[in-house]
Amino acid sequence: MKEERIEKMNPDCYHIPVMLDECLVGLDIKPDGVYVDLTYGGGGHSREIVKRLSTSGHLYGFDQDLDAMKGAMKDDERFTFVRSNFRYIKNWMQYYGIEKVDGILADLGVSSHHLDEAQRGFSFRYDAPLDMRMNQAGKLSAKDIIAKYTEEQLADILYYYGELKQSRRIASTIVKARQAKDILTTGQLAEVVQPLMGYDREKKDLAKLFQALRIEVNGEMKVLRQMLANATDILAPGGRLVVMTYHSLEDRIVKNHIKGTNKTDNDGTDAQALIFGRPKMSLKQVNKNVTTASAEELTRNPRSRSAKLRIAEKI
Ligand SMILES: C[S@@+](CC[C@H](N)C(=O)[O-])C[C@H]1O[C@@H](n2cnc3c(N)ncnc32)[C@H](O)[C@@H]1O
Structure with missing residues (x-):
């Protein structure tokens, strides 16, 4: 390692x-x-x-x-x-x-390097803590956004930064899921949203979702x-x-x-x-x-x- x-x-x-x-x-x-x-x-x-x-x-x-x-x-x-x-x-x-x-x-x-380093939490290829901070001393992580943003705030960042057409449905699914159980890792997030993503575009949509979170985390x-x-x-x-x-x-x-x-x-x-x-x-x-x-x-x-x-x- x-x-x-x-x-x-x-x-x-x-x-x-x-x-x-x-x-x-x-x-x-x-x-x-x-x-x-x-x-x-x-x-x-x-x-x-x-x-x-x-x-x-x-x-x-x-x-x-x-x-x-x-x-x-x-x-x-x-x-x-x-x-x-x-x-x-x-x-x-x-x-x-x-x-x-x-x-x-x-x-x-x-x-x-960011995408390959599992622990940085930028990629859905690995199951790792939802982090995505380019500056390791930054205050906001992807986990905070997933846990604390309102459904509307989540939908907005998915729409504007990820250009995801299903932004509202994805945001609502995330909010429902987090009420049942904390979403702490990239794998858990991917699992929650996967049913909304078509088989043929699953990877592309996940990439857009992760991009949107990363843009928000790093302003x-x-x-x-x-x-x-x-x-x-x-x-x-x-x-x-x-x-x-x-x-x-x-x-x-x-x-x-x-x-x-x-x-x-x-x-x-x-x-x-x-x-x-x-x-x-x-x-x-x-x-x-x-x-x-x-x-x-x-x-x-x-x-x-x-x-x-x-x-x-x-x-
Ligand atoms: C695409 S990589 C650059 C790769 C580089 N040109 C090379 O060939 O190795 C972008 C780099 O910029 C850094 N970066 C992104 N946004 C930044 C910012 N706002 N301030 C300082 N560094 C930033 C990232 O940490 C990352 O290491």
């Missing part, structure tokens, strides 16, 4: 980087520049960014997960690991005395909006923002942010837009449509299938 864990901490097993070349090209790396990888994970992207830096360049790698920190690159003076939620990018850069950065990468969501949508606003502020003119998403909700937020049409980026934007028209755009799209993984990559990495890459440049 111990050996298995160490094996998974090995960067090659932790996570296979998605669209690696496309991200590197998107960042347009200058050897002396300052870069930020907001989602270090197994460091697949970070290691390749650092290789392209001179001794004057620097990369800051963020991750809120303790496991990512444990496996992070050490002994390279061009790299600093920051164990934090990426929403605080601006505060951390101020802390390090950095005013502007030349490029920021965000490869959103969970890593393969992913709110954090993404905050991160995009702060990351854009801290980019130098000509600096690149490269964001990879894995579901349509995230992609819509990123797309709207790049086009300058997100409503909650910063105070007053909406009111100004209503009175004076759209505020001045601070980003321009680099790739006109989203970039997706090549056919060759799809044959070796199933995770790449749902990935969408957007690249923007600070004006």
Whole structure:
């Protein structure tokens, strides 16, 4: 068991980087520049960014997960690991005395390590405690949501974050089941909802249900909006923002942010837009449509299938 864990901490097993070349090209790396990888994970992207830096360049790698920190690159003076939620990018850069950065990468969501590590409770492939916190010190777990949210709250997150058509029926089934017996594990939850899921789409629906809970546990949508606003502020003119998403909700937020049409980026934007028209755009799209993984990559990495890459440049 111990050996298995160490094996998974090995960067090659932790996570296979998605669209690696496309991200590197998107960042347009200058050897002396300052870069930020907001989602270090197994460091697949970070290691390749650092290789392209001179001794004057620097990369800051963020991750809120303790496991990512444990496996992070050490002994390279061009790299600093920051164990934090990426929403605080601006505060951390101020802390390090950095005013502007030349490029920021965000490869959103969970890593393969999260899904493979049964005890983290992200996957219905194993029976494990319902956890799903990316930050092990986070206060809210999936177990709390299943135990405490009202039927309506549950239905809403299943509908909005999981895009599950049967959200109301599933929520009502969960509430009935928890009145009879606490739902504490991924296996118990899967067993409760399974009768509602058609034979042919059972795995897909379970994946959507687990995705919805994970997004709620980690506050992913709110954090993404905050991160995009702060990351854009801290980019130098000509600096690149490269964001990879894995579901349509995230992609819509990123797309709207790049086009300058997100409503909650910063105070007053909406009111100004209503009175004076759209505020001045601070980003321009680099790739006109989203970039997706090549056919060759799809044959070796199933995770790449749902990935969408957007690249923007600070004006
Ligand atoms: C898809 S993985 C990144 C994989 C990485 N690019 C690689 O090639 O190994 C996403 C990582 O981002 C981290 N993460 C997700 N949301 C975060 C947030 N709000 N703040 C900090 N880290 C976050 C997760 O813990 C996870 O390790």
